[in-house]
Amino acid sequence: MSTVEAAVGYKASGTLPIWAEVRRQASRRRTQMALGFMVLLPVIVWAAFEFGNSSRGDDDGDGGGSFSSIADLATSGGLNFALFCLAVSAGFLLVVVVALFFGDTVASEASWGSLRYLLAIPVPRARLLGVKLIVAGLYSLLALFLLVGTALLIGTVRYGWSPMGSTIAAEIPPAEGLARLLGIVAYLAVTLLVVAGLAFLLSVLTDAALGAVGGAVMLWILSSILNQIEALGDLRKVLPTYYTEAWRGMLSTPIQSDELAKGAISAVIYATLFWGLAFYRFTRKDVTS
């Protein structure tokens, strides 16, 4: 009686190695474009500051609000420049990029028809999703760090290595400022888990990559709009976008951390829910693409 079940060399846990998936994605134009834009954005911002008209410094009427503070101080040093680049991209650009990495990953394989051949190798379905998830996460992190890294580099070369300033709280010394900046990056990464979860779930549910990416971004925007309606009261607190601005708490001294913790809880729960649903659905569904 033969107990050799699989082909020689086949091991379920060895299928679709992470580096193989990294390479599958790396050669794609959209991956390269998304990552490239992360590098390009700080350059554009820098050029805007250099060549834009210098009527900044006018009171824009929001009475020293936190955003104008971040914008006004953007050219005061590398840390502030990186902070500004993060602030302008956190609301939309990063959302789109993360939605792209997570929403495209399964749906595009389905639309190419290559998904069924991966499953017939067979790559166990849970493993396929797990590897796709990890690699999409790695690319998202890479995008985030490319953005911050480039901004930090350009900002430091052009504006110097100076303390991180904000108009109300004390200046933060460079070393601690860098730690705070990394903290902000970490928090943004955590809040983006919601987009990641949503896009990934949609990616599993649909064969159209564009639908998954666009759907996730649309739902995110919808949540942001609902979040603007103050009449909703406490109901807003369950919106996935309610705590997206909490990273500003990192700029106070000492750090206001409770909103960060609440935002992280919200994001982690949403991401777990969405990913859980994605795994549940994908490991049971008939692949018809």
Next chain:
Amino acid sequence: MPDLTAGLRRALSRLPRRRVLPAAAALVVLAGAAVWAVRPTPDAWTTEDLRITGADVELDARFYLPADRDGKVPAVLLAHGFGGSKDSVREDAESLAGRGYAVLAWTARGFGRSTGQIHLDSPDHEVKDAQRLLDWLAERPEVSTDGPGDPKVAAVGGSYGGALALMLAGQDQRVDAIVPQITWNDLSQALVPGGVFKKAWAGYFFGNGGASALGLLGGGDGPGRGGEIPATDPACGRFAEDVCKAYLQMATTGVPDETTLALLRKSSPATILDKIKAPTLLIQGAVDTLFPLSEADANARGIAATGTPVKVAWFTGGHDGGEGPTSDSDRLKFLTVQWLDHYLKGEGSAPSDDFTFSRVAGFSALDRGLVTNGYSTDTYPGLSGSGSTEVTVEGTAQPIANPPNGNPGAISSMPGLTGRLSSVLSGGVALDVPGQHANFESAPLTGAVEVAGSPTVRLRVASPTGEAILFVKLFDVDQNGAATLSAGLVAPIRLTGLPADIAQAQPVSVTLPAIVRQIDAGHAVRITVATSDQAFLTPAQPATYTVAVEPALTLPTLTGKPIADPGALWWYALAGVVGVILLGLLALLAVSRIRHRRRDVAVVEEHANTPLVVNGLRKAYGDGFVAVQEIGFTVARGQVVGLLGPNGAGKTTTLRVLMGLTQPTAGEIFVFGHRLVPGAPILSRVGSLVEGPGFLPHLTGEENLRAYWQATGRPWEDAKFSEALEIAGLGDSVHRKTRKYSHGMRQRLAIAQAMLGLPELLVLDEPTDGLDPPQIAEMRRVLQRYATDGRAVLVSSHLLAEVEQTCTHAVVVNKGRIVASGPVSDIVGDSPSVQLDVSDVPAATRILEDLGVRSVKTEGTSSLIVDMNGAARSEVVASLVGAGIGVDRLVPRRRLEDAFLSLVGDNSRGSGDR
């Protein structure tokens, strides 16, 4: 209308039921959550609107009672701020009632729907009204008492109401505890600080005391809602005559006369502090240019002098700053409840003597407000802090001009415009007029100074008139030169008997308003002495003074223990959530591992050497469509089996189940005796092409094959890569991106991919699709060669000729069922029927029937299909010819064709494309 409903029904029926149910469930859950979130909660209190007779007026009042009270409850007299009404304290009243207190809120005389005139918390009027309210409370059966006519009661209120609480406690010993907030100690000091009339605030209040009172302090709704407003004197509004006169006198001259002073003093708690025996919790705001921290300090010292328990708390807010950040209002609410619970209900231990205050930490993360951090010290340090830091300010004596009638004037605060706390606190409005102020600045500080209290500085002033009114301010100047006037607070001073020459001027000590601020390292401190301020009344005559500031500036410092941030709890909650998720994940992994171990790995011995056995396979989709009714067949080693059927016969569905893409509804599949389920490792011994190729369009053909093999995780040398490439026969095109491939090239590449690693069972769906005839011929040879060395091939096709030429065995399916199966040679063998083309069909039919054949069917105009039933063909032809019927053609038919064509003929549309 019927059309509409029919349309709707059609639209609904189009939605698959399995999607509708979860979607509906999700909708119900969402709607439920929304309803739950906005549901009206049953009130924890009951209210009763009343008219209560005061000293000589009727008071508009509302009595709140806790809904579920056990016996009698202590009471709280809740007083509103100036210009407010019983409605302005509604939230606080409800909150206290919810905590088990009977709350009596009323509109003070002269406001809203209460009658009478405003006497400024006069002991003869407003305070007496409050005493009548105490009498009234003592009569209520719901209110607990200390004795007959003596209710257990606390007085709570802010600003105007806070002073009333103090005055009442001084005048009536029945009050058991008081919580006065942001209120005054001495009204003459508050309105005429340093002898300079605070015209902006005074005018603001005077304007609001009239009939047209807008809401202010405590966000009152004003009397506007009340309806009838008594006709009033246009000059005095609802102010009592003496109060009105006092204001007019003060505002005209800038210096209060004896009568005015007497009236202000009478309305000041300062006169009765020694009589207050009720434990007092004093809450004062640090962003308050009307009643600064010094007012609460004077109250605290006066009350504590007689041994009455006093506790002080500061917060970042006040008449300029409003309620302050949530962390502050939460702290104050906690302190108030703690105070009342202990001194009224006797619950909880006595509140300690500790002192709490807050300092701005930065911007709020979620809105553009500020956030503060709370600090505590063991005892109340007063306004001089627990220590002090000397800072040296520099600057020579400078001349500054007093503008006539105070215009243009410097701006420090904007009374009545409770702006955003951030702009008030960061001194966003502060503005000094050139020529009217002198600056004296320190060097940048080497370390941060935590200032809490009143800084002091000494000033020398010379004036040609011998008099001067000056405004002394302390700015925090950051590295970029931006100066911040903390909370907009200034110290006005009126100096007399000054020399004309600065050299002869004697130093005067000036106590600046108490501030709570951390001046960071690297920031400088600037003392500004100005001649004008729009918030104050300054001399009408122009003059030029000379001012000099002594170098020593004393900053009181106070270092508190940070109050534990309740936010830390959220981090534990986060850790908990992540922990639970990780545990859940581990549990899932463990369960799946156990399941993996327990899964059926038994090899069915009888099939162990057979590449493929399909038994009773059935697939029904969720919407009721049955793609495969029942299919069973076997592929043995060395066979090339053709799965033949029209489009939609269920071929592809069968192959999908074979690849583990689709779960069968019933039946089982064995590959080499191993049960095949989705993802089963045995699939690694099956190579497949189902429903066309699937390649990554951005990779070349070769890269695609490599990427595929890498995904298997198997050793490279097992791929037999070059052999596969040879089969693909793409030549140099293998280095082009697959998105540029023709259909046939993709098809060949896909077959090559299926053959990578030379799997023992090859499953190909319509492999010749898109190939040209020579390639088809080549493919036949490849497949026949492949099925050697114990390997087997399963090919699906809807083309009879292809199966006939390629396969050793065939399985014919239609509508999800097997119609025929067996070796091709068997199936292809001669059929008992022939096709006859004759010149006269009816005549031929008659003759044939006479010959005793089994059946005759007409096909077309001149053809007959005849089942010969053993009759010889030659005999049939001879009979026909003998009867004079022309026979054009006789074609023997084959079994497979019979089976297949009859199926296709019956239903060439198939049963749906799956």
